Amino acid sequence: MARVLVLGGGFGGIATAVTLAQLAGERHEVILVDAGSDFVMGLRKNWHVVGVSTLEEGTRRLHRLTEHGVKFRQGTIEELDPVSRVARVDGEPISADYMVVALGARPVAEAVPGLAEHGINVWSRDHSERARRALAALEGGVVTVGIFGTPYSCPPGPYELALLLHDHITAAVEVFTPTPITLPVVGQVGSNKLLRRLVENEIKVSTGKKAVRVDPGVVRFEDGTEQPFNILLAVPPHRVPAVLAEGGLAEAGSWVKVFPKTLETDFPGVFAIGDCVNIPLANGAALPKAGAFAQAQGEVVASRIAALLDGRDPEATFAGEGVCYIEFGSGEAARITGHFLADPPAVSLSDPSTEQMVDKVRFESDRLTAWFGG
Numbered sequence: 001m002a003r004v005l006v007l008g009g010g011f012g013g014i015a016t017a018v019t020l021a022q023l024a025g026e027r028h029e030v031i032l033v034d035a036g037s038d039f040v041m042g043l044r045k046n047w048h049v050v051g052v053s054t055l056e057e058g059t060r061r062l063h064r065l066t067e068h069g070v071k072f073r074q075g076t077i078e079e080l081d082p083v084s085r086v087a088r089v090d091g092e093p094i095s096a097d098y099m100v101v102a103l104g105a106r107p108v109a110e111a112v113p114g115l116a117e118h119g120i121n122v123w124s125r126d127h128s129e130r131a132r133r134a135l136a137a138l139e140g141g142v143v144t145v146g147i148f149g150t151p152y153s154c155p156p157g158p159y160e161l162a163l164l165l166h167d168h169i170t171a172a173v174e175v176f177t178p179t180p181i182t183l184p185v186v187g188q189v190g191s192n193k194l195l196r197r198l199v200e201n202e203i204k205v206s207t208g209k210k211a212v213r214v215d216p217g218v219v220r221f222e223d224g225t226e227q228p229f230n231i232l233l234a235v236p237p238h239r240v241p242a243v244l245a246e247g248g249l250a251e252a253g254s255w256v257k258v259f260p261k262t263l264e265t266d267f268p269g270v271f272a273i274g275d276c277v278n279i280p281l282a283n284g285a286a287l288p289k290a291g292a293f294a295q296a297q298g299e300v301v302a303s304r305i306a307a308l309l310d311g312r313d314p315e316a317t318f319a320g321e322g323v324c325y326i327e328f329g330s331g332e333a334a335r336i337t338g339h340f341l342a343d344p345p346a347v348s349l350s351d352p353s354t355e356q357m358v359d360k361v362r363f364e365s366d367r368l369t370a371w372f373g374g
Contacts, residue, residue: 001027001028001029002028002029002097002098002309003028003029003031003095003096003097003098004020004024004028004029004030004031004096004097004098004099004100004305005031005033005085005087005094005095005096005098005099005100006020006030006031006032006033006100006102007033007034007077007080007087007099007100007101007102007103008032008033008034008101008102008103008104008274008276009032009033009034009036009039009062009072010039010102010104010274010275010291010294011041011274011291011292011294011295011298012100012102012104012273012274012294012295012297012298013032013034013100013102013274013298014032014039014062014065014298014371015294015295015296015297015298015299015302015371016100016102016273016298016299016301016302017030017032017065017068017070017298017302018065018068018070018370018371019298019299019302019303020302020305020306021068021069021070022068022069023302023303023306024306024309025069026069027309028309029071030069030070030071031070031071031072031073031094031096032062032065032070032071032072032073033073033074033075033077033087033089033094034062034072034074035074035075035076035077036062036074037061037062037063037074038059038060038061038062039059039060039062039371039372040055040058040059040060040125041058041291041364041367042123042125042153042154042157042291043154043157043291043325043360043363043364044057044058044125044364045122045123045125045128045157046122046157046160046161046164046327047164048125048128048129048132049122049128049131049132049135049161049164049233050132050135050161050164050165050167050168050169051132051136051168052164052168055125055128058364058368060368060371060372061372062074064372064373065371065372067373068371073089073094075089075090075092076089076090077089077103077243078090078091078243079243079246079247080101080243080244080246080247080249081247082099082247082248082249082265082267082270083248083267085097085098085099085267085269085270087099096269097269098269098270098271098305098308099269099270099271100270100271100272100273100298100301100305101244101249101256101265101270101271101272101273101276102272102273102274102276102294102298103241103243103244103274103276104153104241104274104275104276105151105152105153105238105239105240105241105275105276105289106238106239106240106241107121107123107124107152107153107235107236107237107238108236108237108238108239109121109234109236111148111149111236111237111239112148112149112211112212112213112214112236112237113212113213113214114213114214114215115148115211115213115214115234115236117214118214118215118216118217118232119146119214119232119233119234119236120134120231120232120233120234121234121236122145122161122233122234122235123152123153123157123234123235123236123238131231131233134231135165135168135169135231138169138171138230138231140170140171140230141171141172141229141230141231142171142172142173142174142228142229142230142231143165143169143171143172143173143174143229143230143231143233144173144174144175144176144219144227144229144231144232144233145158145159145161145162145165145173145174145175145176145233145235146158146175146176146211146219146227146232146233146234146235147175147176147177147178147179147235148178148211148234148235148236148237149178149236149237149238150178150179151238151286151288151289152235152236152237152238152289153238153275153289153290154288154289154290154291154324155183155185155288155289155290156183156194156324156325156326156336157235157326158175158177158235159175159182159183159194159198159326160326160327160328161233162174162175162198162203163197163198163201163203163327163328163329164327164329166201166202166203166329167329167330171230171231172202172204173201173202173203173204174203174204174205174206174227174229175198175203175204175205175206176205176206176207176209176211176219176221176227177205177206177207177208177209178208178209178210178211179207179208180207180208181195181207182194182195182198182205182207183336183349184285185285185288185336185347186336186347186348186349187347189348189349190336190347190348190349193334193349193351194326194349197328197329197352201329206227209221209223209225209227210222210223214232217229217230219232238275238289239253240254240255240256240276241276244256244276249265249267249270249272250276254278255276255277255278256272256276256277256278257277257278258271258272258273258277258279260279260280260287260318260320260341261317261318261341262300262304262314262317262318263277263297263300263301263304263318271301271304271305273294273297273298273301274289274293274294274297274298275289275294279320279341281340281341281345282341282342282343282344282345283344283345285345287320287340287341288324288340290322290324291324292322292323292324293320293322293340295367296318296319296321296322297318299316300316300317300318303315303316304316318341319339319341320339320340320341320342321338321339321340322337322338322340323335323336323337324336325356325357325359325360325363326349327357327360328352331354331357332352332353332354332356332357333352333353333356333357333359333360334349334350334351334352334353334356335349335350335356335359336348336349336350337350
């Protein structure tokens with residue numbers, strides 16, 4: 001019996017573990033390790049902040065994955081050795097024949113002076129309730145949605161938050177980004193479409209703004225300008241988990257490198273997927289950090305490992321095709337779709353509609369049902 005160790009209980013880790021358990025049956029051992037006890041999709045953070053729904057309604061316990069034959073181990077991954085494929089979890093070394101690293105990216109507010117003290121990290125679900133309460137107590141003023149670095153998880157998310165805030169609060173809403181256009185991944189045409197909706201809703205958008213520090217009530221930018229705020233809802237710079245850099249899977253300040261089609265690392269038997277990896281695109285950009293890609297990558301890796309366990313040549317490859325949704329407010333959503341690994345990448349943003357909002361809600365419910373049951 002072989003052992004496959006899946007590190008991380010997010011989109012990619014769950015997709016890998018469940019798919020592999022289904023393909024390998026009881027012949028092999030699939031262990032999923034995560035520091036937390038439950039799973040909730042990132043899309044719920046915006047819903048919770050504006051009061052549309054709660055995090056709890058979409059939260060599922062990871063131990064329910066045992067119904068698929070996955071063994072769940074809750075614990076902190078303290079060390080990782082990709083050469084010997086050993087992870088130390090709460091002091092216990094766990095070895096594996098194959099290892100899948102799906103530890104995501106971490107928003108680090110401390111990377112910008114003053115951000116942790118004066119902003120609310122809305123890209124961490126631990127701070128979602130704090131943001132909701134702050135908004136509920138606000139009377140007038142300005143709510144600023146700030147993007148403090150790229151790349152970050154779910155590129156459309158901050159603009160979706162701004163549009164949802166417009167629907168649910170009376171204060172002015174503003175958003176800033178260090179990128180030259182709102183959504184570089186969809187190009188100028190798609191970015192203009194999103195910008196028009198923001199402007200129509202009287203949301204001020206500032207592009208090309210690199211924040212260097214946050215003081216009480218004001219964000220200061222590299223170009224000498226500043227942005228006043230009453231509430232700052234921040235998307236902090238994202239970093240690879242330290243344990244991956246310490247273990248040699250990623251260079252300090254960078255991301256895990258993989259072969260794009262197979263998700264293999266330079267270490268035999270070790271794969272990496274999801275937000276912790278960097279996959280460069282033909283246009284010089286990077287594959288967006290999004291749950292749909294992590295899921296697709298996990299399913300490819302599971303298929304490749306299952307083939308290797310059976311003594312077959314793996315055939316599954318990651319095509320770089322995916323879809324994600326951005327809510328435009330007023331009960332509408334749009335789809336970002338494309339073939340991201342094409343040369344050049346072919347990516348588009350649809351016109352918003354209520355039908356696509358239904359699709360977004362179904363995106364969550366279908367996956368929760370498939371992974372955790374009804």
